[in-house]
Amino acid sequence: MPHPERLLPILLAALLLGLTAGCQKASIDNNEAVRAAVLRHVEARGDLGLADLDIQVVSVKFEGDSSEAEVRFSPKGQPPESGMTMRYQLVREGDAWKVQPRPNAGHAMTPPAGTVAPAEMPPGHPPVTPKPRQ
Numbered sequence: 001m002p003h004p005e006r007l008l009p010i011l012l013a014a015l016l017l018g019l020t021a022g023c024q025k026a027s028i029d030n031n032e033a034v035r036a037a038v039l040r041h042v043e044a045r046g047d048l049g050l051a052d053l054d055i056q057v058v059s060v061k062f063e064g065d066s067s068e069a070e071v072r073f074s075p076k077g078q079p080p081e082s083g084m085t086m087r088y089q090l091v092r093e094g095d096a097w098k099v100q101p102r103p104n105a106g107h108a109m110t111p112p113a114g115t116v117a118p119a120e121m122p123p124g125h126p127p128v129t130p131k132p133r134q
Contacts, residue, residue, distance in 0.1 A: 031060060034057050034097055037097035052076055054072075055073055056074075066090065068089055070086075070087055072084070073085075073086065089102075
């Protein structure tokens with residue numbers, strides 16, 4: 001039978017290892033965790049039919065508690081090129097990623113009623129004067 005004084009350090013080491021393993025952050029640095037965050041974000045908007053879309057994480061760059069993802073949305077059954085690609089900034093919240101709101105999202109300026117917003121012309125283009133309304 002082994003001596004108890006030899007087992008004690010082994011048991012203490014195993015206990016300490018188990019405690020520290022429980023305190024570590026879960027690894028969420030993967031495409032599946034990013035895709036889940038984007039799905040939650042898009043579902044919360046409520047203006048897209050997710051059942052009709054294929055959603056693919058094209059690339060992700062992880063940097064500590066933040067990440068940047070490129071995600072492709074395309075109609076189901078269609079080639080990926082038929083859809084669009086969006087970039088998302090994400091931040092770690094606990095054991096999950098969360099999409100960060102875009103600056104100025106939903107805050108587009110609209111001109112007052114009855115006016116026309118000036119279009120930006122290429123450099124060197126002569127000035128354009130809008131026609132008066134009749």
